[in-house]
Amino acid sequence: MTEQCTIEVMPGDKQLICDKGDFLLEVLQDNEIQLRAECGGEGTCCNCQVKAAPEDSMEYEAGDRLEAEKRENGYFLACQVKVTDDMQVEIPASSLISGQQILLGEREEDYLEHRLDHDLDIKAESLYQRQLLEIPEPSLQDNTSDLERLRRELQQENGDEFYDISLGLLDQLAGLLRDNDWEVTVDFCDQLSHQKIIGLSAPGPEDYYGMAVDIGTTTMVASLLDPQKGREMARAGEYNHQARFGDDVIARINYASKNEGGIEEVHRAVVETINELIDKVRDRADIDKNQIRYIITAGNTTMTHTLYGIDPNHIRHSPFTPTFSQAPTLRASEIDLDAHDLAPIYSFSAIGSFVGGDIISGVLSSGLSEQEEMSMLIDIGTNGEVVVGNSDFLIACSASAGPAFEGGGIESGVRAMDGAIEQIYIDDDYEPIIKTIGDKAPVGICGTGLIDLIASMQKDGILNRSGRYNTEIETDRLRQRSEDNLEFLLVSQEKAGIDEDIVLTEHDINHVLRSKAAIYAAVKIILDRLSFTEEMIQNVYIAGGFGNYLNVDAAVRLGLFPDLPRDRFVFIGNSSLAGARQATLSASEFKRSREIAREMTYLELSSEENSADFMDEFVAAKFIPHTDVSLFPSLQE
Amino acid sequence: MTEQCTIEVMPGDKQLICDKGDFLLEVLQDNEIQLRAECGGEGTCCNCQVKAAPEDSMEYEAGDRLEAEKRENGYFLACQVKVTDDMQVEIPASSLISGQQILLGEREEDYLEHRLDHDLDIKAESLYQRQLLEIPEPSLQDNTSDLERLRRELQQENGDEFYDISLGLLDQLAGLLRDNDWEVTVDFCDQLSHQKIIGLSAPGPEDYYGMAVDIGTTTMVASLLDPQKGREMARAGEYNHQARFGDDVIARINYASKNEGGIEEVHRAVVETINELIDKVRDRADIDKNQIRYIITAGNTTMTHTLYGIDPNHIRHSPFTPTFSQAPTLRASEIDLDAHDLAPIYSFSAIGSFVGGDIISGVLSSGLSEQEEMSMLIDIGTNGEVVVGNSDFLIACSASAGPAFEGGGIESGVRAMDGAIEQIYIDDDYEPIIKTIGDKAPVGICGTGLIDLIASMQKDGILNRSGRYNTEIETDRLRQRSEDNLEFLLVSQEKAGIDEDIVLTEHDINHVLRSKAAIYAAVKIILDRLSFTEEMIQNVYIAGGFGNYLNVDAAVRLGLFPDLPRDRFVFIGNSSLAGARQATLSASEFKRSREIAREMTYLELSSEENSADFMDEFVAAKFIPHTDVSLFPSLQE
Ligand code: FES
């Protein structure tokens, strides 16, 4: 028998048992401790750091990839640790993929639930339906064929569509009808151009479910829905397993195109993630995989391409032409999803490489495209997508915002995870007052925190309008980091949940200003092209992972959002999931999303007509709030 | 090495080589000598009789299944002969499946070619199309996805339909477009509710073909067509291999339902036959199987069920409800047809168990449903189908006519094969003047001959109106066959191409009268239900295998056809094939056929409302021409 070792894990005081020789990273992952492992255990991303002891309880051959200082303090890369004896392991928050980091969309859902309740007929027909039909028994007066009798009933129930059927089912039809007194349960799904019968069975109720999936680049969220009752059965989140090929879509596309079999690998990773989501929701709702009868996904164009196993390479090369915008409807078995073999997989249509199905889904869920009044949707992620329109027209653009709002490229930046500073201001004594997610010891600062902080620092004179520190303020917290880079100490190492000071550098601020300038410039250009003033926008829907606790006033002060009355801003959170949920409950909502995609015009900011203007707007927007302060009248009191 | 034997075959003076031990039937069949073998070589149908010598050149163990007299004359069942040495074989015409027996539809096509030329735009869009498209290259101003660019071009070319695509093709799209300067050849087929893209390739012409197949119970005929040029490339006929399970649809249904795996067997047999037709037309047109890109079949409801492998059992039990009327569209590979794997297989819709796709196809080809004037279509086979209508309405019924017109149940009856008497009259000296098909030595009398003969015999007083011989005529040719059955000698054995006298018995005449009465009664009932007089019918389209040389005047005299001016009768021959050909060249013709099926009302003659009336009409029509001679005014001069 293999020798076993015990691992004591801190925090949490867990005891794990493993076989001698197991890799520590795998043991932790198998026990649902989600370590960051972006390189997939290659020892190159250095994100799986843990403190482990004693040294003679392991084999470790990671060389010098981990900083010397870290190694001296007892840190190891978990993926390179082979467990050979009992050990103690301490996992720093910064190495953990925090469960809360995945926006399940529960907190911000008031708005969406409201829409679901009011706008949506929950008895709506879904894309997949099961109906119990009584077929009139044939007689010599009416001896139309079995199939036409069935079609006649279906059309009477549901309207005059064409019902296709496969040979395999046709074969069972005559017997089934005659064995069950001309009653039959029919499963059929909407193929958008027609209906397809995909199941026939003896009469009798059996629950079936649809699943909505938001395929985010970083995180994916699934919602299991009962289309008959119009309610949610379970929800689950999971990191996109593609993370091991890189953090953003560009890295994923590069991986897929530069490696033999890379397309298949990124495809498998997203399928794997959906299958884990299926496992989780099945577990929570206690259902069989065959009861998942249809799946609707919303994701950006790259994610959707990888889901279908289609090379996303052309997305990143000018003129940025994706292979498809409207995805074909697949069967689950075609891409090995753990649902019913015949379950149709639907995807939201994109309108281009940079405005994907997630945005269309978001527009659907916001209700923007159904209202007469003019609205704007801003979805903030690595790209910032901006949509303007109403029930008459829709126009969208996308600007590369960079990862600053997700904590990327920021010295103490983290994603919106446990311990992330999400609200912060500096008091009169230059002492920071902070609030962290989950009220945990601070591990870094996330997007909402950065906006809060920079806006208030500028207001209080700690920063000037170009984002440089005012060196005249009297506090030890402001200090030199490198020759041209000052930093402000937010939380000292002793008080932090990590082994470092938490700071905000001038370089960080510059990153944030570039991000916000890109988004504001996109807003400006799109309004400009429409000859609209900001004032004409009645509602601004803010979508995206970081929307929960975002301080609108701070965002306007920073110059990220246009200076409109604050009550025009509506946070709609994970609107991509929300739209997918609507479409799961109602076929007409899904069809509406296709119309939205068709109606929407795409404004390419990098085209000849636009790129110079965009650059001008971008440069002008790199100040706080802007070089032209008259654009922000409310800040001038 | 296996020892070889030489077989000399008469007539034709062929020399065949075979391995010692081969079965004679198989050797002959392998050499394209089509022997009748309805029992499939079981030695039970006794139709594969040949004269063979010498006796010591074979092993023969057929027992006494063949009549003693035949055996004495040197006859053997070919299927039971194992060849052990060189031999001579003589094949009587009655054992041959004659090539001419399969109505290829060449002779009677004047009418149909006329319609094709005039009514059909030969540049019509076919159900399958290949188009070379130039896709505008994307730019930053227009970077819509590849798939949507392709769809845009397709819709511009062909109208606003939805174009579905499979994942496998989507995968190739981006590369193909970029490698070929944005030119691509697209194959797509009409799925009736939408279009489906099923092929993408580098630009370049490649011929492709469609095939129309008439699936007759006895014989099947295929026409290979070039939809781009609107012309026929080849035509071929073949016996339906299902013949080994029985002669008519009832026998086939019985076989299918009473034998384990029987459905699969009858299914394989029809597929096999189509594959042989494909072999033949491919051979003649010198094309590859992958160039056959779509197939359209027309057959009666039982044939269509067996083509799809669907149990036809319910067709023959009251209330005669088929499993389907409108068949699903299949791919060739689903039923192992030797065409391109993805080739769609379309079938004409039926309107019930007894009015099948062959009749709908016939109506289409007749043009009946497009005209304002009122017409009737009569299709004569084992069942007689009658359709009445015009562009406003259509009504159809079907009467069981029995096999008499195909030579079945008639003492000297044969199908319309080489040597069959097809025209005949008895001169003043009671001598028959005959004309046989192919001007061969007579082997029997076929349907047209029977009609000719009985009508003229009654006119000349040889028969009375109830179909009994006038015993007062002075000729040796009239003789007693059995106690209640007289016969008239038509051709004595010495002059015949078979070893028997060719005769016409009173029992034969009775069979013919029953057949014609069933058809005439159907005509009467259908007109009666419409409150129409015969006179209102402007055109009578006569369809079916035996139509070629049918003497209309004789058929009216017999009381088979209503007594209308003779120029209202139009022979349209194998109209089932003709309609299938039209539909192969033009998608709109196929779609029209679906409308025809929907518009057509079925009148069930065996229903409570109709069965008593039908029986009355049937009994009244068993005279020559009818008990009510006033129905046949033209015969009363
Ligand atoms: S270094 Fe990347 S997982 Fe360990």
Ligand code: FES
């Ligand atoms: S007896 Fe039927 S094939 Fe020979």
